[in-house]
Amino acid sequence: MTALDGVLDALVAAGTTAGLPGAAVRDEGERLAAAVAESVTGAGPAWLAALGRPDGDLTPFFVAAASARRWRHAPTDLLTSLVAARSPHAGPYADALAHVASAACDLGTPDLQVVAAASVTAAVQRAAANTTPPPTPTPPGVREQSSTPTPTPPGVREQSSSPVPGLDRTLTTPGVGGASPAVDDAPPEKTFDELLAELDALVGLDRVKREIRQQAEVLRVERLRADAGLTRPSLTRHLVFVGNPGTGKTTVARLVAGLYRALGLLSSGHLVEVDRSELVAGYLGQTATKTTEVVTKALGGVLFIDEAYSLAEDQYGAEAVNTLVKDMEDHRDELVVIVAGYPLPMARFLTTNPGLESRFATTIAFDDYTDAQLREIFALAARKADFEPSDETLDLVEQVVAAQPRHEGFGNGRLARNLLDRAVLRHAWRLRDVPTPTVEQLRTLLPADLATDVADVATDLPVPDDEPVVAPAGADDSPADSPADDPPHDEPAPVNPSDTDPAGGGPAPRPEEPA
Secondary structure, three states, X not given: OOHHHHHHHHHHHHXXXXXXXXXXXXXXXXXXXXXXXXXXXXXXXXXXXXXXXXOOOOHHHXXXXXXXXXXXXOOOHHHHHHHHOOOOOHHHHHHHHHHHHHHHOOXXXXXXXXXXXXXXXXXXXXXXXXXXXXXXXXXXXXXXXXXXXXXXXXXXXXXXXXXXXXXXXXXXXXXXXXXXXXXXXXXXXXXXXXXXXXXXXXXXXXXXXXXXXXXXXXXXXXXXXXXXXXOOOOOOOOEEEEEOOOOOHHHHHHHHHHHHHHOOOOOXXXXXXXXXXXXXXXXXXXXXXXXXXXXXXXXXXXXXXXXHHHHHOOHHHHHHHHHHHHHHHHOOOOOEEEEEEOHHHHHHHHOOOHHHHHHOOEEEEEOOOOHHHHHHHHHHHHHHOOOXXXXXXXXXXXXXXXXXXXXXXXXXXXXXXXXXXXXXXXXXXXXXXXOOOOHHHHHEEOHHHHHHHHHHHOOOOXXXXXXXXXXXXXXXXXXXXXXXXXXXXXXXXXXXXXXXXXXXXXXOOOOOXXX
């Protein structure tokens, strides 16, 4: 038995104890392992061998990895269902998922960045269930701080709301049958005013905040008129979110779901986040059933369709759209749909079906963050992970993001998260020869920790020289930032068959990570 096979068996045991179907649990674990190891050289054959599948065809590996990429930074669907049901088994199941992410690092030949990314994935699963990993020994010379909570890894959001949109992804599929009942000490649901305050606390997004507030107030008055026995106007509650990746679309969608629940317009206010692959099946005639199943999971809450414009590419997507329009009409009082994507593709998407434009009457544009706002997002995310960037570091972050062209696809909050992830790696590498670093050294991010980002992202900016990199002996002519002094970088990923959409038969949609 391989290490991966063993942790998958443990995951199935934890899942069946929680009342989840064993086959679905194992499938989820296999897909998560593939997603974590996707970029690792040799991971595909190792994954197939660990699962006892025929080798020679890596397509199943890449299909599994593509279907679970979002779980690298978000809880899995079955874990989400346990959390939504307040199941006491959510914690053990999250721990089992974390072990799957760790075991995936044994597939192929991973490097430092893959191991770090797997640690983030494990922390995401545990954070969703409010569990923490076993305590690790305190390094010599470092004072133990027993009263300090375990810091959240960079790019990972805790259960509480974050003022840093673009750095988190939201719990998705609710209510898998068989999940344990809610426990008595479930946290109270947030009020309408609390959710509006949470919206106001987000960085930037002034226009979005204004339009969401206006929409919420219109619906609040509509509800009051209905309660008073007055004529209820026919207002569409469905929304279109347009903007570049990382501009907070998923974060705001989650708040919209909560606001609609607080207004009594939705029964649960949960968010189900999907993309084309979760709506479109492999053959015509199957897509309608698949789409309706997703809609059923979203009843009582909000269905958030990421990169919805990809449904306009072929007849498979058209079938999903036709089914969605019908289901929206059949469940008009039980469902809110939010579609999201780039502005121009979304405008074309709304013209592909006569029922779309009439049902999506409100479009909210998410502007790119300014340089100062991205600096603030970086600082907030760093401090949430118990790092403290120096003023000089934040100045350099602002220079790096200022050098980025604001074209379609600009990463926004995702860029800030990536800068922080890489800075944390370089910070660890910088301290590799310090046997007993102080707490201040462990927390402080210096400009040198961003040196790789300057070279990669903005080559015209000067590399900080407050901590010059010393070339090894005998390599005087080598570049100052030599591979020997940098943490390892990812190997080029193998060609991914999932770059074509196996479900729809067309090209895969442009990647977007609204959050």
